[in-house]
Each structure stands twice: as structure tokens, then as C-alpha cells.
Amino acid sequence: xxxxxxxxxxLLAAIEDGLPLVSDPFAEVARExxxxxxxxxxxxxxxxxxxxxxxxxxxxxxxALGFRANAMVVWDIADNQVDxxxxxxxxxxxxxxxxxxxRRLPLWPYNLFCMIHGRDxxxxxxxxxxxxxxxxxxxxxxxxxxxxxxxKQRGARFSSARAGVA
Amino acid sequence: MxxxxxxxxxxxxxxxxxxxxxxxPFRALAKRLGTGxxxxxxxxxxxxxxxxxxxxxxxxxxxxxxxxxxxxxxxPADRLDEVADxxxxxxxxxxxxxxxxxxNLWFVVADSDADAVxxxxxxxxDATGLPVIDLPLEKAYHIDLGxxx
Numbered sequence: 001x002x003x004x005x006x007x008x009x010x011l012l013a014a015i016e017d018g019l020p021l022v023s024d025p026f027a028e029v030a031r032e033x034x035x036x037x038x039x040x041x042x043x044x045x046x047x048x049x050x051x052x053x054x055x056x057x058x059x060x061x062x063x064a065l066g067f068r069a070n071a072m073v074v075w076d077i078a079d080n081q082v083d084x085x086x087x088x089x090x091x092x093x094x095x096x097x098x099x100x101x102x103r104r105l106p107l108w109p110y111n112l113f114c115m116i117h118g119r120d121x122x123x124x125x126x127x128x129x130x131x132x133x134x135x136x137x138x139x140x141x142x143x144x145x146x147x148x149x150x151x152k153q154r155g156a157r158f159s160s161a162r163a164g165v166a
Numbered sequence: 167m168x169x170x171x172x173x174x175x176x177x178x179x180x181x182x183x184x185x186x187x188x189x190x191p192f193r194a195l196a197k198r199l200g201t202g203x204x205x206x207x208x209x210x211x212x213x214x215x216x217x218x219x220x221x222x223x224x225x226x227x228x229x230x231x232x233x234x235x236x237x238x239x240x241x242p243a244d245r246l247d248e249v250a251d252x253x254x255x256x257x258x259x260x261x262x263x264x265x266x267x268x269x270n271l272w273f274v275v276a277d278s279d280a281d282a283v284x285x286x287x288x289x290x291x292d293a294t295g296l297p298v299i300d301l302p303l304e305k306a307y308h309i310d311l312g313x314x315x
Contacts, residue, residue, distance in 0.1 A: 004231045009278065012231055018221030021211055023203065024189055037189060044187050044224075052230040057185040058178060058210070059225065060313040064218045066167035067313075072265065072272070086307040098308040101236065101301040108238070108269070108299055117313070145265040145272070151250040152262040152273070154220060 003050045007035070011043055016155055018059075059155065067117040069124045070147040073131070074110035075140050076103070082112055088135040089114050094127050109141060121146065168218045173201060173209045178218075182312030185222065228303050233283045234276035235302040238269040239294070246271065252293050258286040269299070 014033050019025040026044075027037040047053045062070065077085050082100055089112075090098040097115040114131070118124035125144075132138035170178070176199050186194035192210075193203040213219045228234045241249045246264065253262050253273050262273040275286045291298045 009231060012224065012226060015223050018214075018223045021207055021214070021222070023192060023207070025191065026187075026189065041187050041189070047224075047231075048187070050230075051227055053224040054227045055183040055225045055312060056187070057182045057222065057312065058213065058219045059221050059223065060178065060182060061217055061220050062313055064168045064216070065313075083305075083307075086305075090307040095308065096313065098306070099303050100305040100307070101303060104299045104301070108301070113236075143267060145267045145269075148264040148266060149250075150263055152254050152259060154260050155223060155225070 004047075004052055007033075008043060008047060008052070011035070011040060012047075018155075061153065062117045063150070066119055069118045069121045071116045071118075071124050071128065072145045072147075073114045073116060073128055073142065074145070075112045075137055075142040076109045077112045077137065077140055079111075085135050085137055086112055089131055092127075092131060092134070094118065095131070110143065168216055170218070171209070173199070173205060174213055174218070177206065177209055177213070181222075228276075228306065232276055232278045233280040234274060235283055235287070235300050237273055237275060237287055237290075238299045238301065239271045239290075239296055240269050241271050241294075241296060243270075245294075249294050249296065253290055256286050256290060258282065 010033050011029070014029050020028045022028055024037070026040045030037045030040045044053065044056065048056060075085075086098055086100065089095055094116055095114050096117055097113070099113045100111055101113055103109055103111050116124050116127055118127060128144060132142075177195075180199065181195060185191060188194055190203070192206045196203045196206040199206070210222060214221070239249065249271060250262060250264070253259055253271065256275070258275045258277040259273050260276055262271070264270055265272050275283050277283050277286065287298045287300055
């Protein structure tokens with residue numbers, strides 16, 4: 001991952017708990033890591049441009065906004081069809097994530113994962129039925145895993161990268 | 167459920183992505199919304215205090231600035247709290263959910279490199295005596311534009 005150097009990692013570590021809520025947050029972050037404000041802003045823009053940061057902004061806790069039904073939906077889709085099926089699923093506005101992951105046979109036969117957030121369970125089940133129909137995958141093995149308790153939710157840690165920075 | 171003020175609602179619509187990367191970002195955001203910087207800062211603090219948002223910051227694309235994986239465990243119901251505590255205690259774990267399935271505990275591990283991620287999974291497996299299945303991302307199909315209100 002040549003796009004990301006140690007200074008980038010130190011910057012990501014410095015903001016992993018969020019920007020300070022002050023008038024000039026990038027200057028404060030810059031002081032913390034011993035860089036200039038211009039350097040911090042320039043690096044962040046480059047990381048966004050390179051796709052390392054996929055979004056920069058407010059990170060919403062969906063449960064607090066009343067989106068209490070969260071389902072991870074998984075399917076077993078043939079390897080030569082999974083890209084085409086995923087493109088259809090990912091285009092639906094209520095699909096918030098769509099990933100391919102490895103199967104772990106015999107325990108875990110599913111390779112396509114979608115996350116759906118909805119206000120209630122009934123709505124989410126209807127959305128899943130619509131996905132199955134639109135993508136023509138209703139006959140494929142699948143499972144719906146609604147979330148029960150959230151034990152932890154926060155951003156990724158990069159703090160261990162700090163050790164490598166003078 | 168949180169009740170949002172007009173400004174909070176506007177902020178959530180405007181600032182889940184493309185937060186201004188410039189010296190006075192809140193002033194820039196305020197200008198875009200036709201209001202003042204102090205009001206915007208207070209509104210963001212309010213969203214944070216009421217836990218409507220978890221932070222103002224970056225969502226990093228998996229496996230670009232480090233390594234990550236999704237892991238799952240099948241935990242006996244009477245051990246779920248104990249095992250969830252062990253998983254939560256690992257600093258590399260950032261999401262940890264109970265889900266309705268034989269695999270009932272799902273968590274995301276992210277760290278600076280693949281060895282560190284592997285180490286976290288191994289420690290959890292050793293500490294709990296339970297297998298952990300490792301389901302790393304192979305391909306992402308969705309561009310995260312933030313959460314639709």
C-alpha cells in the first residue's frame with residue numbers, strides 16, 4: 001500500500017477519535033503530530049483523492065436516528081456471477097454496504113454480504129424480498145442476520161502506527 | 167429516538183461527506199448553510215453529546231491504510247456476555263454485534279498490518295477456547311455516501 005506512508009498513518013491515528021471541535025481543527029491536529037496545518041490539510045485531501053479516505057464528515061449512529069432494524073444479508077452466488085449480482089444490489093439506496101468475502105466451508109457457505117438499515121424489521125424483510133426479485137437470486141442459499149445487541153461501535157484504530165513515528 | 171433541530175438535520179444532510187478541508191471548516195460549512203460558525207460548532211457538539219453521531223472524521227477504505235477483517239463466532243448463549251467482553255477488550259476491535267444466527271457474534275478487527283489482525287483473532291480464540299472464522303474483504307461493490315436521512 002504505497003499510497004499510505006508513516007506520516008499518513010500518524011495523521012489517521014491522530015484523528016481516529018474525531019476532529020477537535022474548534023474553529024481551526026486542522027491546526028490543532030497539526031500541533032499534536034508536529035506538522036503544519038498546510039501539510040495536514042494537503043495530506044487529507046490527497047488521502048481522499050487516492051480513495052484511502054472514502055468519506056470525511058459526520059459519522060452517524062443509525063440506531064439513534066430510529067433505524068433500529070439492521071440486517072446483514074448473505075448469499076451464496078456462483079463466482080462467475082457474483083460481480084454482476086453485486087452491482088445490482090449495491091445500486092439499491094437502502095443497501096449501505098456490499099462486499100464479497102471468502103466462503104469457509106462447510107461452516108460458512110456464503111460469499112456475498114449486504115448491510116441494510118431500516119426503521120423496522122418488516123420494512124427490511126420487504127426490502128430483502130425486493131432485492132431477491134430484482135437480482136433474480138431468490139433461489140440461491142441465503143441467510144438474514146438481524147443485529148440484537150451492539151457491544152461496540154467506533155472507527156478503526158491506527159494508533160499502533162504512532163509507535164513508528166519519531 | 168433523537169429529535170433533530172432544523173440545523174442539525176441540515177448538517178446531517180450536508181456534512182456526512184465532503185467536510186471542508188480548509189483552515190476554518192466550520193465557518194465554511196456555516197456559510198454554505200446560511201448561518202454562523204458558533205451555531206454550527208454548537209450543533210455538532212450537541213449531536214455528539216446526544217450520541218447521534220460517533221465522531222466527525224474519516225472513514226478509511228478497508229485494507230488501504232492497514233489491514234482489517236470481519237470475524238464471526240458461534241458462542242453458547244450462556245457465554246455470550248463473557249465472550250463479548252473478551253472481544254471488546256481487544257483494542258483492534260471496532261465493531262462488535264450480536265446477530266440472530268448460529269454464528270451469533272460478529273466483529274470487525276482493524277490494525278496497522280495483517281499480522282496484528284491475525285494476532286487479535288488468535289488471542290480471542292485462545293482466551294475463549296472457541297473457533298473464530300476470518301472473513302476478510304475480497305471486493306467492495308458499494309461506495310459509502312453516508313447514511314440517508
